[in-house]
Amino acid sequence: MRILVRTADAADNAAMPPAQTAEPFVVKRRSLGTTRTTLYLGSLLFGLMVLFTLLCVVVQLIRGEPIREPLEAVWLSWGGMPLIFAVGLPVLLLVGLVTTAEERHEGDQDDVLLSINETGVYLGGEQPRTIPWSDVHGICRIERHEVNSEGEDAWHPYLVVLRYDGDALPRSSKAWGPSKQWPGTVEILGRPLPYDDLVAAVARYAPHVQVTDRGRVTD
Secondary structure, eight states: OOOOOOOHHHHHHHHSOOOOOOOOEEEEOOSTTSHHHHHHHHHHHHHHHHHHHHHHHHHHHHHTOOSHHHHHHHHTSGGGHHHHHHHHHHHHHHHHHHHHHHHHHTTTGGGEEEEEOSSEEEEOSSSOEEEEGGGOOEEEEEEEEEEOTTSOEEEEEEEEEEOSOGGGOOSSGGGSSOEEEOTTSSSTTOOOOOHHHHHHHHHHHOTTSOEEEEEEEOO
């Protein structure tokens, strides 16, 4: 008969808690552009419409007057557009509810603008990609000169993952590496990512990677 003897090392290992992995640094889309926010606003609007209708009915009943005239004055004005909107809004809310449930099931990956973890840097958007730390030679913030549709000049901030060392960067900043507009600057009522938060996140997962602000660049 064999007897298993529990050694002191085994006891210490059993008492040690499992290694905990640090939570990734994630920047999500927080604006009116998210499906969830639109769903909340739509639900609020629909609730106000129902409340307004009930209020009109109660007021007319208290006065002892017909309820048809004020309701028609409100819902059939502008060619009946308020009524059409009120009828179609529940359908839109149902579609938004289904979409929100799918996003929650998928981990809201579509709303992730930037993620930094032990693996590397994830850039979300229309063409999401993950750059491993082995390919990252730096991360920088720059401002690019652009002309909008109205012909006005503007400078827009970008986040660039450098794939070259600082002394070997190509002439054009668009060739430095994957880039995207600075998180939070494009979305309606979005909150731009604080530069210091980015520096702290990179220092936590990749202390060897330098984060710089190169200001305005001319390509």
